[in-house]
Each structure stands twice: as C-alpha cells, then as structure tokens.
Amino acid sequence: MTETTVTEEIVREALRENVIDPEIGINIVDLGLVYGIEVADNVADITMTLTTPLCPLGPILEDSVKLAMEPLGVAPRINLVWEPRWDLSMMSEDARLELGFW
Numbered sequence: 001m002t003e004t005t006v007t008e009e010i011v012r013e014a015l016r017e018n019v020i021d022p023e024i025g026i027n028i029v030d031l032g033l034v035y036g037i038e039v040a041d042n043v044a045d046i047t048m049t050l051t052t053p054l055c056p057l058g059p060i061l062e063d064s065v066k067l068a069m070e071p072l073g074v075a076p077r078i079n080l081v082w083e084p085r086w087d088l089s090m091m092s093e094d095a096r097l098e099l100g101f102w
Helices: 008-018 058-072 093-099
Strands: 034-040 043-048 075-080
Touching: 008 034, 008 043, 008 058, 043 058, 058 075
Parallel strands: 043 075
Antiparallel strands: 034 043
C-alpha cells in the first residue's frame, strides 16, 4: 500500500468540502476564513479567523476542522487570529455570487 503525502492543497480541499459555516452555508475556504496552511510531520498548522471575534460558532467550526483532518491522518493545530480582520472582500468569487454580492 502506498502512503499519500498530505499537502497544503489536500488540507485546503478537505476544509472546502467538509467545513461549512452553519449560519452562512458556505465553506470556510471560500468565505476567506482560512489565512494559511502549513503541513509538516503529520501536523497541519491552520491559521484562520472568524467573521467576527464574537462569532458564537467558533467552537463548532474548530471542531469541524479537526474532524475534517481525521481521514487525512494529520493532527490539526488551529491558530485563530484576528488580524487581518475578515471582511467581504476575502470571499472567493463563487461565495460572493452565491450570497448575491457583486
């Protein structure tokens, strides 16, 4: 059996497919909440933010990130940051279109 090396892109795709903001209905990658991903020694360092520091769903999103990493066999290390502050311009074009922002 061959072992697949987990890359930043594999982690990003797992987050895109599995971690959906329950209030907005869009994944955290396309929302622009994921600022960076580094993978080394079976650890995925994920730097991310929330739409607001008072977001009540922060713990749910963090748990979802952890669950999304399990099938990849990497341990997530989440670094929650507030700078730069998230705004609508950080969303992907697809997310903006889906939400009706032009």
